[in-house]
Amino acid sequence: MNRGVKLFLALLSAETTAAAAAALVWAWRAGVLGQGDTRERLLPLFLVVFPVLMWGILAWAPRRLASTQPRLSDDHRRHLQGALSFWFLVLAAAQGWLIYQYIGGPPVLDRENFARLAAILMGVAMAVRGNFFAKVSPPTGEAAPDPGVWTRASLRTGWGMALLGGGLVACAVILPVRWLVVAMLATAPVLIWLSLSQQRAMRSRTGGSR
Amino acid sequence: MNRVFKALSDPTRRQVLQLLRERPMTAGELAAHFPCSKATMSAHFAVLREADLVAAEKHGKSITYQLRLSVLEDALLAFTESLGIGVAARAERAGEEGAR
Numbered sequence: 001m002n003r004g005v006k007l008f009l010a011l012l013s014a015e016t017t018a019a020a021a022a023a024l025v026w027a028w029r030a031g032v033l034g035q036g037d038t039r040e041r042l043l044p045l046f047l048v049v050f051p052v053l054m055w056g057i058l059a060w061a062p063r064r065l066a067s068t069q070p071r072l073s074d075d076h077r078r079h080l081q082g083a084l085s086f087w088f089l090v091l092a093a094a095q096g097w098l099i100y101q102y103i104g105g106p107p108v109l110d111r112e113n114f115a116r117l118a119a120i121l122m123g124v125a126m127a128v129r130g131n132f133f134a135k136v137s138p139p140t141g142e143a144a145p146d147p148g149v150w151t152r153a154s155l156r157t158g159w160g161m162a163l164l165g166g167g168l169v170a171c172a173v174i175l176p177v178r179w180l181v182v183a184m185l186a187t188a189p190v191l192i193w194l195s196l197s198q199q200r201a202m203r204s205r206t207g208g209s210r
Numbered sequence: 211m212n213r214v215f216k217a218l219s220d221p222t223r224r225q226v227l228q229l230l231r232e233r234p235m236t237a238g239e240l241a242a243h244f245p246c247s248k249a250t251m252s253a254h255f256a257v258l259r260e261a262d263l264v265a266a267e268k269h270g271k272s273i274t275y276q277l278r279l280s281v282l283e284d285a286l287l288a289f290t291e292s293l294g295i296g297v298a299a300r301a302e303r304a305g306e307e308g309a310r
Contacts, residue, residue, distance in 0.1 A: 147233065151230075
């Protein structure tokens with residue numbers, strides 16, 4: 001991971017840490033910490049999950065990207081860095097929106113429109129990343145996968161992500177919000193399956209047709 | 211994008227891309243699948259390289275080509291293939307050459 005990206009991710013993680021701490025201090029001083037309904041009581045704790053998750057990823061990702069067994073291609077590394085930057089920005093924005101709601105700021109977007117906007121943003125990002133993922137070069141060096149298997153697997157993963165992203169955008173436009181949330185949750189197992197299938201391709205050392 | 215459309219408009223180049231789906235191949239291996247001269251095949255490879263649909267890597271004297279298709283380009287490839295774009299023109303060219 002290059003220094004610029006690492007610094008950007010560290011700054012975003014620091015920002016979410018400071019924002020979560022500030023929200024907790026505000027709630028404590030205002031005497032609302034641990035009061036209200038379940039959602040309101042759990043929200044301050046949920047705000048802390050964001051920085052914990054981001055610092056965890058930041059500790060793990062550079063080692064993974066620098067792995068030499070096999071060595072990721074430059075364009076693959078750039079692709080992953082771009083994805084990390086995008087998702088860190090999304091996490092920071094989501095935490096900011098939750099804090100804004102928690103401290104009772106005047107409503108900007110109601111929950112329904114926020115969910116639709118989030119689904120569209122996620123869908124477009126997934127489709128764009130899927131489109132270009134199919135183009136990344138295979139890893140090289142020790143324990144590198146068979147290039148033919150890698151090419152087919154990354155094309156399959158790319159198609160999966162692009163279709164999933166397009167589907168999510170369509171769902172955001174046409175589905176009622178309750179079903180939209182179900183659709184957003186349903187994308188998770190599909191993404192995990194695509195990721196596992198790509199991992200299998202990373203370990204594949206022999207060629208063969210589809 | 212123009213380069214991509216140009217590259218995908220020829221059935222020979224589309225066939226090259228289909229062959230590269232199986233595994234990366236050298237220029238010689240690819241050329242063996244077509245009844246064209248080496249110069250013609252080189253021109254086809256150059257068009258594919260320019261459109262960034264294949265990546266070329268030189269190993270000694272041989273060049274190995276590898277597929278580099280995005281999802282959109284793969285969809286365009288399937289679309290042009292299903293419409294048979296360029297197939298009639300190629301048949302006409304072959305007919306003219308045969309008459310000569």
